[in-house]
Amino acid sequence: MIKALFFDVDGTLVSFNTHKVPESTIEALREAHKCGVKLFTATGRPRQLLNNITEVEDIMDGFILATGAQCVYGDKVVRQDLIPTHEAEAIVDFCNRLDVPAVIVGTKDLQIINRNDSVNHVFYDMLKVTYNKFDVPVEEVIRQGILQITPFLTEDQEHTILPHVPGTTSARWYPAFCDLTSATADKANGIRAIAEHMGINISETMAFGDGGNDLTMLRAAGVGVAMGNALNEVKAHADYITSSVDEDGITNALKHFEII
Incomplete structure (x- = not known):
């Protein structure tokens, strides 16, 4: 059973074409959250620059930021890796x-x-x-x-x-x-830190991504989902390939795995 979902932002949650979260994604995430599934971003953006998820920010339970360098659950920083x-x-x-x-x-x-x-x-x-x-x-x-x-x-x-x-x-x-x-920061370690803090097994997580900095988390999560617009290398390491961010990719994957 999937208990936590982790989403890259640019190219996954947010379209590069419209610079917005698609309406289908907003509806799907709200439905999943109502079902008790926890939601997290897992982005290369630091918190200061995470300004493009306003449509779903209110239902995010936490954030993996700066490619895993800072991991936040609620208001608590559960892991932080600084460059020397x-x-x-x-x-x-x-x-x-x-x-x-x-x-x-x-x-x-x-x-x-x-x-x-x-x-x-x-x-x-x-x-x-x-x-x-x-x-x-x-x-x-x-x-x-x-x-x-x-x-x-x-x-x-x-x-x-x-x-x-x-x-x-x-x-x-x-x-x-x-x-x-x-060197100790990546999105996979971020998912591990959040899962440990939640008291769940990493096998109960699902991660979505499209870029090279998503590879580690797609391999580490219980289920790794590559967007249809993902790099070929990312698709090669995914458990499942959904449609693109602009073609209801997140909604289609959540329905495929019966999360919504």
């Missing part, structure tokens, strides 16, 4: 030397270094981010503890810096940038 401070500083220095943009996500605030048109396009045009609190200096954000750094690095640049920061790992779900987090 000296490694966060090294990554920031690397980006500054290359004049590469990076989003620095602290436990409270975030800052963007070397902002350019590419960042603005991804943030405001593609992801429709509305966050605008950039008054905290990057040095102070680093002192808070770093959940995630999202640099706009090429894959070659990414492979150059990673050997120098062994406590950090990378996940790429969009070609223009990668998400750097603690």
Whole structure:
């Protein structure tokens, strides 16, 4: 019996075409929640940038954020994995030397270094981010503890810096940038932490995703569901492939598994 559902956000809960949660998904999630199933996001976005699920935010029981670096059940942080401070500083220095943009996500605030048109396009045009609190200096954000750094690095640049920061790992779900987090943070560990806190077995969980940073959780969950619009690599590791986010994919999967 599935007791908890975990959803990637961009490309899974939220359409890249409309930038909204489809109406069919809203109805399906509300029906599942009424049946007692717990609902969670499992996203690469930190909490500060999770502004695109307002239609279902009120029924979310918790959040796996920043690719698993912060896991929240209700108001309680049940797991948090920070990038080692000296490694966060090294990554920031690397980006500054290359004049590469990076989003620095602290436990409270975030800052963007070397902002350019590419960042603005991804943030405001593609992801429709509305966050605008950039008054905290990057040095102070680093002192808070770093959940995630999202640099706009090429894959070659990414492979150059990673050997120098062994406590950090990378996940790429969009070609223009990668998400750097603690090497112990991923969505699978997030699901494990939430399941343990709930007192359920991970076999009683189901996870939905479409991107490369969803692979670990699709393999770890009791049932891993790939969206029809998912990468082929993600589909290859899924237990079930549903239709796309814009073709009632979540609703169809929940009906297939008789959750609703």
